[in-house]
Amino acid sequence: MRDRELLLLGILMAHSQHGYQINEFIEMNLSRVTDMKKPTAYATLDRLAAQGFVEVRSEQAGNRPVRKVYSITSQGTEYFQSLLKENLMSGDKMQFSSDIGLMFLDHLSPDDAAAFLEERLQALNHDIARHEKAPPHGFGLGVDLAMDHHLVHLKLDRDWLGQVIENLRQRSTENSTSSRSRGDLANTDRSH
Amino acid sequence: MRDRELLLLGILMAHSQHGYQINEFIEMNLSRVTDMKKPTAYATLDRLAAQGFVEVRSEQAGNRPVRKVYSITSQGTEYFQSLLKENLMSGDKMQFSSDIGLMFLDHLSPDDAAAFLEERLQALNHDIARHEKAPPHGFGLGVDLAMDHHLVHLKLDRDWLGQVIENLRQRSTENSTSSRSRGDLANTDRSH
DNA sequence: GTATGATTAATCAACTTTGATCAATTTATA
DNA sequence: TATAAATTGATCAAAGTTGATTAATCATAC
Numbered sequence: 001m002r003d004r005e006l007l008l009l010g011i012l013m014a015h016s017q018h019g020y021q022i023n024e025f026i027e028m029n030l031s032r033v034t035d036m037k038k039p040t041a042y043a044t045l046d047r048l049a050a051q052g053f054v055e056v057r058s059e060q061a062g063n064r065p066v067r068k069v070y071s072i073t074s075q076g077t078e079y080f081q082s083l084l085k086e087n088l089m090s091g092d093k094m095q096f097s098s099d100i101g102l103m104f105l106d107h108l109s110p111d112d113a114a115a116f117l118e119e120r121l122q123a124l125n126h127d128i129a130r131h132e133k134a135p136p137h138g139f140g141l142g143v144d145l146a147m148d149h150h151l152v153h154l155k156l157d158r159d160w161l162g163q164v165i166e167n168l169r170q171r172s173t174e175n176s177t178s179s180r181s182r183g184d185l186a187n188t189d190r191s192h
Numbered sequence: 193m194r195d196r197e198l199l200l201l202g203i204l205m206a207h208s209q210h211g212y213q214i215n216e217f218i219e220m221n222l223s224r225v226t227d228m229k230k231p232t233a234y235a236t237l238d239r240l241a242a243q244g245f246v247e248v249r250s251e252q253a254g255n256r257p258v259r260k261v262y263s264i265t266s267q268g269t270e271y272f273q274s275l276l277k278e279n280l281m282s283g284d285k286m287q288f289s290s291d292i293g294l295m296f297l298d299h300l301s302p303d304d305a306a307a308f309l310e311e312r313l314q315a316l317n318h319d320i321a322r323h324e325k326a327p328p329h330g331f332g333l334g335v336d337l338a339m340d341h342h343l344v345h346l347k348l349d350r351d352w353l354g355q356v357i358e359n360l361r362q363r364s365t366e367n368s369t370s371s372r373s374r375g376d377l378a379n380t381d382r383s384h
Numbered sequence: 385g386t387a388t389g390a391t392t393a394a395t396c397a398a399c400t401t402t403g404a405t406c407a408a409t410t411t412a413t414a
Numbered sequence: 415t416a417t418a419a420a421t422t423g424a425t426c427a428a429a430g431t432t433g434a435t436t437a438a439t440c441a442t443a444c
Contacts, residue, residue, distance in 0.1 A: 001400070003289045010296040020423050033291045040401050042424070064409065065423050084300065087293030088308035091316055091349070096286075097195045099225045099341055101279030104202040105334030108276065116280035124283055142297030149291055149352060156348045157283070160341060193430070212393050232431050234394070256439060257393050 004036055004044045005053075006087055009072055009080040012054060016071035019045065029137065032150050045070055053079050114168040121161045128154050196228055196236045197245075198279055201264055201272040204246060208263035211237065221329065224342050237262055245271050306360040313353045320346050 007030075011022055022045075023038045036044075045068075048054045053076035058066045072080065098120075105113050131151050137143045199222075203214055214237075215230045228236075237260075240246045245268035250258045264272065290312075297305050323343050329335045 003292050004400095006296075007292050010292070010299075013296070013299060018423080020421095023423090033287065033295065035285060035287065037402055038423095039403085039425075043400075065407075067423065080296075081299070084293055084296055085304075085308055087290060088297075088300075088305065089311040091312045092288045092290045093227060094288075094342065094345060094349070095225065095227065096284045096341065096345070098279060098284045099338040100195050100199050100202070101276055102338040102341060103225065103331075103334045104198075104205070104272075104276055105280075105337060106332040107202075107205060107273070108280075112277075113280065116277055119281045120283045139295075140298040142295045145297060145356065146291040146294040149288065149294060150286065152348060152352055153286060153288070153345060156344060157286070160344055164337065196430095210393080212391095215393090229432055230393095231395075231433090235430075257437070259393065 001044075002083060003034075003087065004040065005048060006080070006083040007034055007036065008041065008044055008048065009053065009076055009083065012070055012072040013077070013080060016069055018059065018067040018069045020067065022070070029139075032131075033146060048076065052076075110168045110172040114165050114172065117161060117165050117168070121158065121165065124154065124158050124161065128158060193236075194275060195226070195279065196232065197240060198272070198275040199226055199228065200233065200236055200240065201245065201268055201275065204262055204264040205269070205272060208261055210251065210259040210261045212259065214262070221331075224323075225338060240268065244268075302360045302364040306357050306364065309353060309357050309360070313350065313357065316346065316350050316353065320350060 007026075008022065011017070011025065017025075019038075019042055023041050026034065026036060026041065045054060045056070049056050049070070053073060055071045055073055056068050057071075059069050060066050108116075128151070131147075131154065137147065199218075200214065203209070203217065209217075211230075211234055215233050218226065218228060218233065237246060237248070241248050241262070245265060247263045247265055248260050249263075251261050252258050300308075320343070323339075323346065329339065
């Protein structure tokens with residue numbers, strides 16, 4: 001919620017825009033950073049307007065539906081600065097929804113687990129490829145930084161997943177030859 | 193929402209429990225994995241009950257408020273398996289709320305930016321220390337895996353942040369001596 | 385013995401988020 | 415040119431989420 005506000009104010013810091021424009025921009029360029037949907041953006045912008053952080057004026061081009069053009073106010077700029085500071089100072093909550101699945105890995109055979117994770121690894125590799133192929137955005141330096149941040153985490157996940165799958169596979173063959181040597185799955189001692 | 197269900201069903205796979213117990217467990221042990229709050233858990237459990245995936249029976253110990261004891265049904269077990277598969281196959285959305293802040297780094301002086309991020313790095317280091325000091329949970333292997341997954345990402349973030357701060361600091365002194373040599377902040381070429 | 389605070393247990397009202405939809409307009413297609 | 419399809423622009427009802435609260439019990443100390 002706080003982050004939604006930061007994102008929208010940050011976008012408006014560049015220049016005033018109408019709702020459709022903003023949402024377009026988010027969908028096209030910022031899907032890696034946020035999953036905010038249109039109605040949420042409108043709702044958040046309205047809230048920001050009610051608090052005096054953005055101004056709205058209705059505009060009509062031709063006889064298309066009225067567009068709402070949002071501009072950041074000077075109080076909004078201050079608020080933006082404070083949100084930005086807060087965001088930079090306190091890090092992510094760092095929650096991976098995939099950790100929920102991992103927690104229950106014991107309910108699966110190592111074979112099945114490995115197969116499912118292999119699928120995910122494939123998808124991850126595609127995502128990394130897309131990411132690396134994409135040209136630098138051209139919006140400031142910060143955006144490039146954020147993209148790099150995202151990318152290094154994707155790559156870590158790829159490597160980590162690879163190791164886990166390897167271990168699962170080993171575990172599976174060990175199990176079938178029934179030679180029980182302690183091949184601990186966790187604590188792969190990737191001592192960083 | 194899907195993940196909430198997976199989490200709750202997974203917990204019930206171990207054994208039947210009442211609501212308070214479940215929420216207690218989540219707060220105490222799973223804060224790294226989820227931020228689901230009590231009312232959401234109750235709501236989700238009710239939804240699962242309505243769909244026949246869990247059974248609820250009211251229990252009264254002494255004359256304390258009635259407790260609702262939840263058990264997973266056989267259909268629930270099937271559903272759990274499908275959710276687990278889905279979770280393992282399709283990875284995270286991988287969104288870092290901190291990326292939103294990073295995107296707007298250009299609105300700050302390199303000095304301020306570095307100072308704010310330094311603060312965050314500090315917090316990160318504390319978190320990593322806490323994480324490493326904590327004894328292995330003792331719940332199955334999967335839980336340890338999830339914890340390790342979390343940890344490696346924290347460490348990556350620490351290292352990455354360190355580099356960014358270093359670059360910002362360099363940028364700042366470069367700027368004050370006004371010798372403009374291209375010290376690109378992004379693309380630090382951490383070629384993995 | 386009784387005021388004080390912690391624990392057990394769950395719910396509600398308020399807020400946030402989104403899938404679905406609407407309605408006009410422009411572009412493509414037959 | 416008539417018609418389907420895509421785009422522009424935004425809203426609403428429904429669903430998900432949570433801070434605050436209720437209410438009883440147990441522990442503690444005064």
